[in-house]
Structure formats: structure tokens, C-alpha cells
Amino acid sequence: MTSTATPSCTAPAPPSPLTGNPASAPPYPPGAPGLAGLAALEARLAQDLAWLELPPPAWVPPSQRDGLPVLDVAVIGGGMAGLTAATALRHLGITAVIFDQAPAGFEGPWATTARMETLRSPKTLTGPALGLPALTFRAWYEAQYGVPAWEALDKIPRLQWMDYLRWYRKVMGLDLRNAHRLSGLRPRGDGVVALDIANAEGTRTLLARHVVLATGRDGLGGAQVPAFVNGLPRERWAHSSDVLDAAMLAGKRVGVVGAGSSAMDSAATALEANAQRVDMLVRRADIPRINKQKAAGNPGLVHGHQALSDAWKWRFRHYINREQVPPPRGSTLRVMRHPNVRVHLSSPVLKAEMAGDEIHVTTPRGVIALDFLFLSTGFRIDWFAREEFATIAPHVRAWHQRYAPPSGDEDQELHDSPDVGPAFELREKTPGACPGLARVYCFNYPAALSHGAISGDIPAISDGARRLAEGIASALYVEDIDQHFARLEAFSEPEVFGDEWADRLA
Structure with missing residues (x-):
């Protein structure tokens, strides 16, 4: 049943940090501060926020439409980007409510579909900390495990990163409503966007002045599924972003299409689940070896990409796409330590079809018989x-x-990327055809062509969140300027009282 009433649910209690969870974090080393160290860090963070006067008092005038209260900002997605965006908004005195369809503590891919052992980014990146040292992963880790453990750490374990994000949500006091799925989004011409939000109680319509789509890599479309699997039974193949019970791969002959990071993670998952054999099907003549993105990661790109000409923006992003990012060395070694894996170079899949109970995959180098295919x-x-x-x-x-x-620089990903404005706002194809579309913001990976990689990846996510929040703050202030001026005129708190000079009057 659909209702237009405001949700009766409240934000769930934030989950406790899972620092002692053996599935996601190692046990505390002898002498490590443990939970006592984390409590001390949280006290320091609270003091830092107090010294910086964060968050400031709310300043956006409350509003209503159709008898409903209107949210300042609705953020769709409670993963890293959504948490950082909501925190940046809160630090500007703007109320943001996050809606995520996952259960509490399972937002984003880290504890669900991601299969890497560790993150690919250097452990020293400050990520979503927004300039607060006590909010960094390093501070969180050292507070519990100590400095020697940090120095011994190579890369951040994937499930520990999820624990850190759970802690981030708690200490930032964010209003994240789990098991709430966006089912409809309708910009209106009267200054609001209508959102249909579905949960266990049904679907309700909410109103927000601005909506941030922090929906991850697949959040503006979905998995790229090649046509050659169309004739295969659905249970015989999976995309690397699918939820999968790896145990079903035991004893199977598994093919993996690709040689990037997710391909290595998929191959390792199959091998560690005791697959009989894994064949990696790589269309290139060699696996990429140089991560060109490392050369582009600097404050100049973060703050200067947006100012580049269209030709230079395209040239940068297309070059990185064309060269491709290689799989991490650790992920590759994780696969290659198994004797029952083979890498087939110059082997794009030409055809995949069932032959009895086998999948026959045809490449320019021959036919490979498989039981399961990873894309x-x-x-x-x-x-x-x-x-x-x-x-x-x-x-x-x-x-x-x-x-x-x-000619020659065509790129489907860039071709389809949204042309977003200075604050990540969507733009209309035909001006005036969809009033209010600019109230919807694309704060995920597809904004990279317009802004650089500051809205979906760890390195510059704080810079992107600040740009987004500052743009929304500006829009809100301009929209309400009459009310702000009226508040200015009505302000009557005296600074001096007249008695300061009473005995000096001539």
C-alpha cells in the first residue's frame, strides 16, 4: 500500500564498532589499547569537534509542502560516499537523512559482494575523514592495536574497513535509515523533489529540497553483462558484483572473463572454494602492469580537473580507461599461488553455449569446457x-x-557519463523539460569525467564531499534569501546597552 504520510520509523540505533569480530578484525595484540584506546580516541574526536564548533547550529528554515515536512537533503546510499557527504553537510549546519536498502552495518560492497582480501588503496590515505585526524582509519586502527601494529600493516583488510565505516557512522551521529529503498524520484517545479521510499511497512512519499545519489559504482545503471551469456542458464554464470555462495564452486571448472582487480578477486574466491580449475580469459595480449592513475593523483587534479576544457577532461579519463588499471600485486599473487589456474591471453570470448551439461566457451585460441562463468x-x-x-x-x-x-578516442563509459554541474548537480538535456532536475546530485563514480575521481574512490572523497556540501549550502541560502534578510532585520539582541557611556554625555 502506498501512503503519502511521513515515515513513522526512526533512525535505528547505530551499531557498535565490531573491533573484536574475528571475521573482520584480528585479535588485539598483547599490550594493545583495545576498546579503552578507542574510547580515548572518541573523546579526543569529540573535543576536536567542540573546538571547531562542529556541527554549527542549523540555519536552513524549516519548510512544508502538501502538509508534509520537507527534508533539507536526502542522501540515497549509506556507503562511504553517502556517509562522507552527509557529514560534510552536517558540518555546514545542514540536516541530511541517509536512506540505504541494506541492513544496518552492511551498506556498500565491503561486507557483501566485494571479494578482495585488502583494499587496493595505500593505508595512509585519509579518505572520508574531512580533515579531522581523529576520524581517520589510521587513528581508529592505532587506538585499538597500537603503533607497531600499524607500522606492520601492509594494506587495510577489507572487513576492517567496513568496521571503520560502522564506527564512523556512530561517532558522527548520522541519521541513516536502513532497509529503506528508493523506488521513485520525481523532481517538481516548486522547489522540492518527491521520493518514494519503500520499507517493510510499505512505500511512502517523502519530500526533500535536494537529493544526493551516493549509489556506488553500479548506482546509475548496473553490471555490464556481455551478450554472449544470453543463451546460458542464469545459475551457470555470475557477475563479479553478484552475491554468491562460493561453496557452490567446489569441484567446478570455473572461467573468469577479465584480468582486472575484480577478476583476480573472483578467481581467488573460486580457487579458495576448491574449484577444480580456473581459466582466466583475457582479451588483451598482456595484463596491464602500470597503474596510470597513480600519476594523476595530486591536489592539482583534485582542484583543477573541473576547470579543464572538455577536450582535456576527455583526454585524461579516456587515457586511463584505455590503459586500464592493473590488478594489485597482492591480489594477483593470491591467485597465482594456486597450481590449478591458467591465464589465457589474447582470448576474448567469441561465443558461450551449453553443450550437454557443460559450458563451451569459444575464443580465438580454441574451446574451453567449463561448469561456471564469472564475468x-x-x-x-x-x-x-x-x-x-x-x-x-x-x-x-x-x-x-x-x-x-x-575519431579513435570514442569511449562508451565517457559517452554515457552524466554532464554534471559545479556541485555535481544533474543538468537537463532540454532546458525547462524537467524542472527541478538540478536538485538531484550525482555523487558517485560516473561524475569523474566532469569532476575527476573525487566522488567514488577513497583518495579524494573528502574533497568531493566538501564541494558537494558547499554547493548545496549556497543553493539553500540563495533560495531562502528573503527569509534570511527578514531574520537579519528582526534580529534585536543588543551588543551594548547605553549604560557604557551614560556618564559621558555632554
Whole structure:
């Protein structure tokens, strides 16, 4: 049943940090501070916030439409990007409510579909800390395990990163409503966006002045699934982003399409589940070896990419896409330590079909018989593939409507990327055709062509969140300028009282 009443649910109690969870964190080393150290860190963080006067008092005038209260900002997605965006908004005195469809503590891919042992980013990156030293992963880790343990750590264990994000949510006091799924999004011409939010009680319509889509890699489309699997039974293949019980791969002959990070993670998952054999099918003549993105990671790119010409933006992003990011060395060694894996170079899949109970995969180098196929083929941008975006899909302006690359530099990902504005706001394909579309913000990976990689990956997520929050703060202030001026005129708190100079009057 659909209702237009405001939700009766309240934000769930934040989960406790799972620092002692053996599935996600190592036991405390002897002499490590443990939970006492974490409590001390939380006290320090609280003091830092107090010294910085964060968060400031709320300043956005409350509003209503159709008898409903209107949220300042609704953030869709409670993963790293959503948490950072909501915190940046809160630090500007703006109320943000986060909605995530996952159960509490399982937002994002880290504890669900991700299969790497550790993160790929250097452990020293400050990520979503927003300039607060006590909010960094390093501070969280050292507080519990000590400095020697930090110095011995190579990369951040994936499930410990999830524990850190759970702690981040708790200490930042964020309003994150789990098991709430966006099922509809309708910008209106009267200064609000209507959101249909579904939960266990049904679907309700909420209103927000601004909506941030912090929906991850696949959040503006879905998995990129090649056509060659169309004739295969669905239970015989999976995309690397699918939830999968790895135990079902035991004894199977598994093929993995691709050679990037997710391909290595998928291959390792199969091998560690006792697959009989893993064949990696790589279309290139060699696996990429140099991570070109490392050369582009600097404050100049973070703050300067947005100011580049369209040609330079395309040239940078297309070059990185063309060269491809290699799989991490650790992930590759995780696979290659198994004797029953083979890498087939120059082997794009030409055809995949059932032959009895086997999958026969045809490549230029022959036919390989398999029992299961993993697709590590990335993601696509396709607004029409998501029912929640049905209203806005025909109106979102993409980069191919803005820029035509030179012949030979075509790139489907960049072609489909949304052409977003200075604060990540969506733009209309035809001005005036979808009033209010600019109240929806794309704070996820597909914004990289417009802004650089500051809205989906760990290195510059804080910079992106600040840019987003500052843009929304500016828009809110301008929209309410009459009320702010009226408040200025009505302000009557005296600074001096007249008695200061009473005996000095001539």
C-alpha cells in the first residue's frame, strides 16, 4: 500500500564498532589499547569537534509542502560516499537523512559482494575523514592495536574497513535509515523533489529540497553483462558484483572473463572454494602492469580537473580507461599461488553455449569446457535500467550531448557519463523539460569525467564531499534569501546597552 504520510520509523540505533569480530578484525595484540584506546580516541574526536564548533547550529528554515515536512537533503546510499557527504553537510549546519536498502552495518560492497582480501588503496590515505585526524582509519586502527601494529600493516583488510565505516557512522551521529529503498524520484517545479521510499511497512512519499545519489559504482545503471551469456542458464554464470555462495564452486571448472582487480578477486574466491580449475580469459595480449592513475593523483587534479576544457577532461579519463588499471600485486599473487589456474591471453570470448551439461566457451585460441562463468566486466551507466529513475531518465544530459571526441578516442563509459554541474548537480538535456532536475546530485563514480575521481574512490572523497556540501549550502541560502534578510532585520539582541557611556554625555 502506498501512503503519502511521513515515515513513522526512526533512525535505528547505530551499531557498535565490531573491533573484536574475528571475521573482520584480528585479535588485539598483547599490550594493545583495545576498546579503552578507542574510547580515548572518541573523546579526543569529540573535543576536536567542540573546538571547531562542529556541527554549527542549523540555519536552513524549516519548510512544508502538501502538509508534509520537507527534508533539507536526502542522501540515497549509506556507503562511504553517502556517509562522507552527509557529514560534510552536517558540518555546514545542514540536516541530511541517509536512506540505504541494506541492513544496518552492511551498506556498500565491503561486507557483501566485494571479494578482495585488502583494499587496493595505500593505508595512509585519509579518505572520508574531512580533515579531522581523529576520524581517520589510521587513528581508529592505532587506538585499538597500537603503533607497531600499524607500522606492520601492509594494506587495510577489507572487513576492517567496513568496521571503520560502522564506527564512523556512530561517532558522527548520522541519521541513516536502513532497509529503506528508493523506488521513485520525481523532481517538481516548486522547489522540492518527491521520493518514494519503500520499507517493510510499505512505500511512502517523502519530500526533500535536494537529493544526493551516493549509489556506488553500479548506482546509475548496473553490471555490464556481455551478450554472449544470453543463451546460458542464469545459475551457470555470475557477475563479479553478484552475491554468491562460493561453496557452490567446489569441484567446478570455473572461467573468469577479465584480468582486472575484480577478476583476480573472483578467481581467488573460486580457487579458495576448491574449484577444480580456473581459466582466466583475457582479451588483451598482456595484463596491464602500470597503474596510470597513480600519476594523476595530486591536489592539482583534485582542484583543477573541473576547470579543464572538455577536450582535456576527455583526454585524461579516456587515457586511463584505455590503459586500464592493473590488478594489485597482492591480489594477483593470491591467485597465482594456486597450481590449478591458467591465464589465457589474447582470448576474448567469441561465443558461450551449453553443450550437454557443460559450458563451451569459444575464443580465438580454441574451446574451453567449463561448469561456471564469472564475468568481471565492469559496470554500465544506464538511467533507463533503474526503475527509480524512470521519471528523470529521458531528461538527464550526458557527455555525448556536450562533446564529440576525436575519431579513435570514442569511449562508451565517457559517452554515457552524466554532464554534471559545479556541485555535481544533474543538468537537463532540454532546458525547462524537467524542472527541478538540478536538485538531484550525482555523487558517485560516473561524475569523474566532469569532476575527476573525487566522488567514488577513497583518495579524494573528502574533497568531493566538501564541494558537494558547499554547493548545496549556497543553493539553500540563495533560495531562502528573503527569509534570511527578514531574520537579519528582526534580529534585536543588543551588543551594548547605553549604560557604557551614560556618564559621558555632554
